[in-house]
Amino acid sequence: MSNLIQKLKSKIDALLFWQTPIGEILNKIYDLRLFYKYSFKKEKFKSKNSHKAYLTKQYHIIEKGMALPNPRLGFGVAKIETLIKLSKSYLAQFPEDELTLAIKSCLKEYILFNKTNNVDITTPFYKNIENFIHGTDYSKNTGGVRNVSKLDLAKKTNIDYASFAKSRFSIRDFDKSDLKISQIIKAVDIAKHAPSVCNRQSWKANIYTEKKQILNLLKIQGGNNGFTESINKLIIVTTDTKSFTIMESNQVYIDGGIFSMSLILALHSLEIGACCLNTCFPFTKEKKVKSIGEIPENERLIMMIGIGNLKDNYKVAISSKKKIEEIIKIS
Ligand SMILES: Cc1cc2nc3c(=O)[nH]c(=O)nc-3n(C[C@H](O)[C@H](O)[C@H](O)COP(=O)(O)O)c2cc1C
Numbered sequence: 085m086s087n088l089i090q091k092l093k094s095k096i097d098a099l100l101f102w103q104t105p106i107g108e109i110l111n112k113i114y115d116l117r118l119f120y121k122y123s124f125k126k127e128k129f130k131s132k133n134s135h136k137a138y139l140t141k142q143y144h145i146i147e148k149g150m151a152l153p154n155p156r157l158g159f160g161v162a163k164i165e166t167l168i169k170l171s172k173s174y175l176a177q178f179p180e181d182e183l184t185l186a187i188k189s190c191l192k193e194y195i196l197f198n199k200t201n202n203v204d205i206t207t208p209f210y211k212n213i214e215n216f217i218h219g220t221d222y223s224k225n226t227g228g229v230r231n232v233s234k235l236d237l238a239k240k241t242n243i244d245y246a247s248f249a250k251s252r253f254s255i256r257d258f259d260k261s262d263l264k265i266s267q268i269i270k271a272v273d274i275a276k277h278a279p280s281v282c283n284r285q286s287w288k289a290n291i292y293t294e295k296k297q298i299l300n301l302l303k304i305q306g307g308n309n310g311f312t313e314s315i316n317k318l319i320i321v322t323t324d325t326k327s328f329t330i331m332e333s334n335q336v337y338i339d340g341g342i343f344s345m346s347l348i349l350a351l352h353s354l355e356i357g358a359c360c361l362n363t364c365f366p367f368t369k370e371k372k373v374k375s376i377g378e379i380p381e382n383e384r385l386i387m388m389i390g391i392g393n394l395k396d397n398y399k400v401a402i403s404s405k406k407k408i409e410e411i412i413k414i415s
Contacts, residue, residue: 102366114367119333122325122382127170133326133382135174136183141282142167143187143227150197150229157203164191165209168216182226188217190227252349253400255357256311258392263316263356265293268391271350278346281335286327287343287386290377292318300376304369305361305388315359316392320373321347322383340386351391357398361388 101107124134145163149155171187191213199205272289280286292298298318302308308315323340344360351358363370363385370385379385 107366111367114370116333118381118384119325119328119336123328123330123332124326125329127166131326131382132178133324135170135177137284137286137327138329139167139171139174139183139187140284142170143190144283146194147190147228150193155197157201158198160194161209164194164213167191168212171216185220185224186227188220188227189222189225191217192220192222193225193228248353249349252352253403254359255392255394255398255400256314256359256390257395257398258311258314258316258357258390259395261316261393263391263393265291265317267354267356268317268319268351271347271354271356274350274353275343275347278343280342281328281332281339284327284339285343286323286336286339288322288324288383289347290320290322290379292320292377297376301373301388302361302390304365304372304376305363306365307361308359308390311359311390314392315390319347319389319391320377320379321386321389322379323386325382325384336384337386340384344387344389348389351389355394357392357394359390361390363387 102111122130122134124130124138127138129135129138142163146160146167149159167187168191171184175184195205195210195213198210204210268289268291272291275289276285292301298315299312301318301320302312302315321340321344323336323343325336327339328335348358348360363373373379373385374381374383
């Protein structure tokens with residue numbers, strides 16, 4: 085009997101229910117429920133991740149302000165006061181880390197910027213900053229601004245990017261050899277340089293190496309029929325809803341999508357074959373993936389990426405691209 089119910093349930097899952105508007109609405113409700121459960125409200129944090137996200141957002145406002153062509157002298161007073169207050173409450177709960185060092189480094193530069201422009205830095209506002217950053221080791225400048233020379237940049241961008249980008253294809257036929265984890269880590273290390281909402285870097289690359297676990301995850305995904313066995317390792321890109329606040333629910337997917345693309349190109353640069361695998365399935369399946377993949381509830385699934393070493397020769401779908409006239413609109 086319970087077998088029959090199970091069968092019936094999976095039929096509903098696969099065919100009927102989730103294809104209806106009600107299914108879509110239920111999925112959206114789940115989406116919103118998770119967002120409200122884990123996202124943060126202004127200055128109210130239910131988790132360390134949210135506290136970090138807010139501080140990152142806040143100090144990044146100051147560093148990007150200093151990167152403008154003509155920053156207003158003494159800009160951002162209220163924002164800096166809040167930043168210091170909330171950094172102190174963070175440091176009361178957690179030890180100094182890369183984030184607090186970056187904040188302090190950014191504030192040190194803020195003082196320097198104003199001092200160089202003859203702003204009176206003897207006021208209580210600047211004293212408060214100085215007290216907060218006092219005693220910090222600035223051997224690594226991890227916050228603030230950096231100078232870039234167009235000439236130096238030209239040396240780094242002098243690559244045939246068109247050939248590189250045009251030679252990437254989704255690969256569905258991988259070599260049998262084992263893909264080294266160190267290569268995947270290398271790719272993620274490149275990919276993390278992707279742009280991100282207020283530099284919050286909400287993403288995670290969950291890397292799966294065990295065949296059984298990979299097969300169980302791929303079974304739920306469903307869009308890998310015919311090349312399941314060929315996939316050597318699996319990445320599931322997720323983003324953390326704890327990194328976001330009100331009106332940012334779409335940023336969960338934008339941040340994750342940008343990181344995923346960055347990762348796909350990084351894999352390509354290391355000659356690792358990859359195929360994106362969609363996660364457009366009902367929340368019931370998302371829950372199963374999270375359970376098998378040991379992904380916490382607050383993270384949302386962006387996509388799976390099947391990866392493996394390249395064969396000497398293989399076929400790819402042509403996947404014809406639209407004409408440029410169909411994509412651009414010049415006003
Ligand atoms: C978010 C996303 C989900 C995808 N899901 C699947 C999938 O489930 N199975 C599959 O074989 N390909 C999948 N693809 C690959 C696309 O089919 C492929 O990117 C597209 O046809 C363009 O081909 P190209 O990647 O070779 O340029 C996915 C791509 C993206 C971006």
